[in-house]
Amino acid sequence: MHPHHPLRLVERDHHYGDRACNICRDLIEGLSYRCELCGFDVHPICTQLPETLNHILHQFVLKN
Template structure:
């Protein structure tokens, strides 16, 4: 039996875990995805596997002071930006109301440390720092990046994990 859940962004019908190769746009965070998803075929409603299964509230190292609650943005006149990747919050985010702090659900699921083929030998830690170029793509890492401190290597989360994290690579504008 495929896994089924109900989610606060689509309470009417259960969502069924489905594996399809085709790309999709997540109706939760409104960022693209591919592969594993949760799907309602009545309304053609789809969520990233991780957007569907991440907890309603969490405590995360990136915001140690307060717990964050998963919410859906309803006011289009209230633009928000993810405090980790600096891309817009399109619909759902983990939010600290007290601080006005937001994270994309997929950014909130990023591991604090990783071992990666792009920089083998040392573990990389997700840390905030001043803007510096990414060692993989050469574009600037704005705030948070995976960093190897002894080697001074910086890597965008999206360069390490690709579209899996739902983020667009920062492009030069203007």
């Protein structure tokens, strides 16, 4: 999800202000992985999501 720089597990820090997960866009309330170099933030659970997803509705949309 972020191969360019290392990610570090951090606790929510008010120093950074309100941050949103770069994957799901929800606010980060507790732990997250953070790239200090570019400000990339991600919930630990969001790191378990697949990079691509095939859904039956995608096929329907493509046919119409």
